[in-house]
Amino acid sequence: VFSHVxxxxxxxxxxxxxxxxxSTLMRALGACALLANCGFLCPCKAKAVVPHYSQxxxxxxxxxxxxxxxxxxxxxxxxxxxxxxxxxxGTLALVDEFGRGTEPRAAKAAVCTLIxxxxxxxxxxxxxx
Numbered sequence: 001v002f003s004h005v006x007x008x009x010x011x012x013x014x015x016x017x018x019x020x021x022x023s024t025l026m027r028a029l030g031a032c033a034l035l036a037n038c039g040f041l042c043p044c045k046a047k048a049v050v051p052h053y054s055q056x057x058x059x060x061x062x063x064x065x066x067x068x069x070x071x072x073x074x075x076x077x078x079x080x081x082x083x084x085x086x087x088x089x090g091t092l093a094l095v096d097e098f099g100r101g102t103e104p105r106a107a108k109a110a111v112c113t114l115i116x117x118x119x120x121x122x123x124x125x126x127x128x129x
Contacts, residue, residue: 005029011093011118011125022128023060026094029126030056033092051124054090059083059098072101080114089122096128 003025005012014022028043035042036050044050059079064072076098087093098114099107111127118125 003028007124007126009122009124011115011123011127013115014126014128023096026058026096026126026128030058030092030094051092052090053092053124054088055086056092056094057083057086058094058096060096063101073106076101076110080110084114084117084121087118087121087123091121091123093118093123093125095125098127 005025014025016022032042032044033050033053033056036044037053037056042050063075064070065075070078080098083093083095095111095114099110102110111129115125115127
């Protein structure tokens with residue numbers, strides 16, 4: 001199955017129902033970016049343009065860490081802070097289902113803030129909801 005993906009200079013938000021392939025699409029984008037940036041062939045059309053990235057960052061909240069006393073929301077805050085410390089103009093940030101460890105209104109606010117911060121840093125991003 002072929003996917004036509006054209007990212008804007010800023011990024012994209014991938015939405016859809018559960019099990020629709022959002023995470024798979026983001027993994028494929030990350031793999032293509034890494035392969036192309038290392039000089040390897042990647043599964044793209046012949047005329048595809050893959051930008052040069054200084055880093056590709058995958059962010060996916062995995063739940064809480066009760067042994068460390070960290071809630072799911074706290075863990076997501078930690079990984080988003082790490083992403084924002086590392087994000088630069090040459091970064092591709094792939095953020096999968098950020099905010100699922102909290103209630104929907106707080107998750108929406110956190111995702112919107114994350115997208116605004118990534119945009120200010122001119123970081124290209126794909127965020128799956």
